[in-house]
Amino acid sequence: EWVNLGALFEYILNRFDMIIASKQAGQKDYRIIRKIDPTPVWVEVDPSKFTQVIDNIMNNAIKYSPDGGIILTRMELVDQKAVISIKDQGLGIPQKDVQHVFDRFFRVDKARSRAQGGTGLGLAIAKEIVESFGGRIWAESKEGQGSEFKIALPYSLEADLEDDWSDNEE
Numbered sequence: 110e111w112v113n114l115g116a117l118f119e120y121i122l123n124r125f126d127m128i129i130a131s132k133q134a135g136q137k138d139y140r141i142i143r144k145i146d147p148t149p150v151w152v153e154v155d156p157s158k159f160t161q162v163i164d165n166i167m168n169n170a171i172k173y174s175p176d177g178g179i180i181l182t183r184m185e186l187v188d189q190k191a192v193i194s195i196k197d198q199g200l201g202i203p204q205k206d207v208q209h210v211f212d213r214f215f216r217v218d219k220a221r222s223r224a225q226g227g228t229g230l231g232l233a234i235a236k237e238i239v240e241s242f243g244g245r246i247w248a249e250s251k252e253g254q255g256s257e258f259k260i261a262l263p264y265s266l267e268a269d270l271e272d273d274w275s276d277n278e279e
């Protein structure tokens with residue numbers, strides 16, 4: 110299914126704003142900043158699976174961040190790819206572990222992670238889904254300075270899709 114990536118991303122992020130607006134006592138505070146390229150770009154994804162990926166990255170950003178943390182979200186067009194980025198101000202990931210966070214059941218600090226809850230499968234599933242869309246997912250982090258998760262997807266501009274349509278009618 111072809112979807113407008115910026116619109117879908119904003120829609121998913123708005124649900125996180127609703128969570129914070131109706132938050133219960135004891136829940137963590139956070140603020141989402143958006144920098145989304147206004148150019149409409151189209152990606153061929155399953156929207157509910159894409160939502161699952163962003164939900165996990167956002168939930169991680171919240172879970173591994175201090176109370177009141179800022180989460181910077183971006184969508185940029187770089188080298189013919191739409192690049193989504195979610196950057197937190199949390200505890201970060203040690204350099205030696207950055208490539209491993211996408212492995213099944215991998216968790217940086219077993220004791221710490223157990224207290225936080227979760228299975229360590231979220232990012233492994235996210236990687237499978239993103240690769241099934243022909244995309245790439247990776248993490249960048251300096252321990253103590255937060256983490257950034259990025260997803261690069263091939264995209265089409267609306268004009269390209271109209272070309273496809275007229276091809277089909279011939």
Ligand code: ATP
Pocket residue numbers: 165169170173197199200201202210215216217218222226227228229230231232233255256
């Ligand atoms: P699940 O998503 O299955 O509930 P989980 O969040 O522990 O559990 P993943 O989402 O796969 O599992 O993340 C794997 C590990 O990567 C986490 O346990 C954590 O150690 C580390 N990690 C992921 N995101 C962040 C982040 N934003 N900041 C710091 N560490 C992170």
Ligand code: MG
Pocket residue numbers: 165168169227231232
């Ligand atoms: Mg997770």
